[in-house]
Amino acid sequence: MDGIGKTRWVIAEGYIPGASTGSGRAFESHETACILNAGSREAKVRITVYFSDRDPVGPYQVKVPAKRTKHVRFNDLKDPAPVPRDTDYSSVIESDVPIVVQHSRLDSRQDALALLSTIAFSGD
Amino acid sequence: MDGIGKTRWVIAEGYIPGASTGSGRAFESHETACILNAGSREAKVRITVYFSDRDPVGPYQVKVPAKRTKHVRFNDLKDPAPVPRDTDYSSVIESDVPIVVQHSRLDSRQDALALLSTIAFSGD
Amino acid sequence: MDGIGKTRWVIAEGYIPGASTGSGRAFESHETACILNAGSREAKVRITVYFSDRDPVGPYQVKVPAKRTKHVRFNDLKDPAPVPRDTDYSSVIESDVPIVVQHSRLDSRQDALALLSTIAFSGD
Amino acid sequence: MDGIGKTRWVIAEGYIPGASTGSGRAFESHETACILNAGSREAKVRITVYFSDRDPVGPYQVKVPAKRTKHVRFNDLKDPAPVPRDTDYSSVIESDVPIVVQHSRLDSRQDALALLSTIAFSGD
Numbered sequence: 001m002d003g004i005g006k007t008r009w010v011i012a013e014g015y016i017p018g019a020s021t022g023s024g025r026a027f028e029s030h031e032t033a034c035i036l037n038a039g040s041r042e043a044k045v046r047i048t049v050y051f052s053d054r055d056p057v058g059p060y061q062v063k064v065p066a067k068r069t070k071h072v073r074f075n076d077l078k079d080p081a082p083v084p085r086d087t088d089y090s091s092v093i094e095s096d097v098p099i100v101v102q103h104s105r106l107d108s109r110q111d112a113l114a115l116l117s118t119i120a121f122s123g124d
Numbered sequence: 125m126d127g128i129g130k131t132r133w134v135i136a137e138g139y140i141p142g143a144s145t146g147s148g149r150a151f152e153s154h155e156t157a158c159i160l161n162a163g164s165r166e167a168k169v170r171i172t173v174y175f176s177d178r179d180p181v182g183p184y185q186v187k188v189p190a191k192r193t194k195h196v197r198f199n200d201l202k203d204p205a206p207v208p209r210d211t212d213y214s215s216v217i218e219s220d221v222p223i224v225v226q227h228s229r230l231d232s233r234q235d236a237l238a239l240l241s242t243i244a245f246s247g248d
Numbered sequence: 249m250d251g252i253g254k255t256r257w258v259i260a261e262g263y264i265p266g267a268s269t270g271s272g273r274a275f276e277s278h279e280t281a282c283i284l285n286a287g288s289r290e291a292k293v294r295i296t297v298y299f300s301d302r303d304p305v306g307p308y309q310v311k312v313p314a315k316r317t318k319h320v321r322f323n324d325l326k327d328p329a330p331v332p333r334d335t336d337y338s339s340v341i342e343s344d345v346p347i348v349v350q351h352s353r354l355d356s357r358q359d360a361l362a363l364l365s366t367i368a369f370s371g372d
Numbered sequence: 373m374d375g376i377g378k379t380r381w382v383i384a385e386g387y388i389p390g391a392s393t394g395s396g397r398a399f400e401s402h403e404t405a406c407i408l409n410a411g412s413r414e415a416k417v418r419i420t421v422y423f424s425d426r427d428p429v430g431p432y433q434v435k436v437p438a439k440r441t442k443h444v445r446f447n448d449l450k451d452p453a454p455v456p457r458d459t460d461y462s463s464v465i466e467s468d469v470p471i472v473v474q475h476s477r478l479d480s481r482q483d484a485l486a487l488l489s490t491i492a493f494s495g496d
Contacts (some may be wrong), residue, residue: 004134004216005134008376010410010472011444012408012474013406013474013489014441027233033134033216036216037404038134052441055439065173066177068174068175068177070212071137074159086396086398088406090406090472092376092410100136100214101392102135103488105489107487109399110481110485111235112234112360113233114362114484114487115238116240116487117137117241117489118366119243120491121379121494122245128258128340158260158338191298192298193262193299193300195263224260224371226259226260226261226370227258227261228364235359235360236360236362236484237355238486239362241261241366242490243260243366243367252491252495253382253495270482274458276469280385282384282386284422286382286464315422316422316423316425317386317422317424317460317461317462318424318460348384348462348493350385350490351469359482359484361481363477363479364488365385365490367491369382370493
């Protein structure tokens with residue numbers, strides 16, 4: 001199963017809604033990069049966040065163990081800086097071994113939640 | 125129509141909501157891998173499920189007849205083990221003949237259902 | 249702008265909800281193949297629909313003029329047979345000139361509508 | 373980070389809902405092309421909009437600075453003409469340097485908003 005995926009991915013759409021309804025972490029509005037490392041070596045992942053009106057921030061560093069998935073919430077990224085809410089951004093996700101990245105958002109600003117998801121763009 | 129698709133696919137985002145509203149199977153929260161086998165030979169499909177904190181489980185074995193589609197609900201997978209609810213996972217889907225895989229979820233935890241879908245990533 | 253797109257596309261996920269809320273065609277639950285023909289020659293498009301338990305039906309024939317888009321609702325396909333509601337299906341979309349195909353669904357079975365969309369899979 | 377992405381993209385599905393609920397720009401029904409220019413040179417982007425029953429309109433011209441993202445709302449495009457509401461369209465997005473494009477829509481016609489998103493198709 002080694003070699004599945006790519007080492008560079010882009011999520012051009014990024015936006016963490018600043019408000020939520022419902023209770024608990026499950027229903028908190030969030031934006032996620034779902035990462036699969038199906039290979040046999042730990043993936044060292046670096047996320048860079050791009051904005052419309054300021055310099056990029058990052059890299060945020062995330063490790064995904066061999067044969068594991070990690071659903072990274074942008075809400076949880078803290079170092080070097082939290083990702084601002086209600087702000088347009090994009091992200092570039094780079095890894096030292098092949099991974100697969102899918103983007104999703106849960107938006108619970110209104111009473112009924114809304115979802116979106118797409119496979120990310122894989123640059124070569 | 126032979127040869128349409130790929131033999132290895134990845135759905136990096138996986139999550140079966142543990143609750144549902146509405147009545148009947150149609151409105152039960154579920155996660156689906158929609159598989160098309162447009163070719164003239166039966167597809168023997170093997171699904172492996174990856175988690176964040178334990179070893180992968182599988183393969184789940186599914187057959188898709190020639191010139192048929194099968195919308196596989198992860199909720200229904202039982203052997204070797206049910207897929208846990210409210211748990212992050214990813215899946216790798218392999219076939220002995222080319223297939224096409226699309227991912228979708230219906231989330232009815234709240235009164236109004238939410239949907240997401242994306243073409244899966246096709247590894248070579 | 250000639251040559252943009254591919255001549256064979258697959259939408260593996262297909263399902264027309266049999267019920268709707270809201271009024272008018274805009275809010276009727278529907279499934280759509282959005283087709284762009286950016287080229288300078290009319291596209292002759294053939295859609296084949298695959299099921300889980302019976303032989304494929306088609307081809308449905310659709311023409312998309314040069315430099316035009318057509319958002320084809322599966323609900324509207326009649327010849328050779330209507331597409332059944334509340335039924336899993338997949339579709340293969342073939343064209344004599346390059347086109348681009350995106351899949352979307354509006355589901356208004358419950359009071360609040362739900363949407364999904366994804367670029368289709370382009371076979372070579 | 374130069375060279376990430378492609379120079380020609382297609383969003384085959386386009387539709388700006390003519391009505392909205394909720395208050396403020398955030399909840400206005402809108403359709404967006406999220407563009408990332410991760411490179412070190414400004415991107416000169418040209419958007420052409422295709423319709424079902426009339427000639428294409430454009431190009432709309434947008435600049436995305438180096439190392440910036442721009443989430444372009446089709447609602448905001450004015451020159452050479454506003455994009456009509458409640459109308460099917462498609463768009464082709466061309467750039468003089470590589471970019472990545474993701475499509476999303478927020479539909480707030482009903483009380484609970486709905487979302488969709490997909491990576492656009494990248495023509496070569």
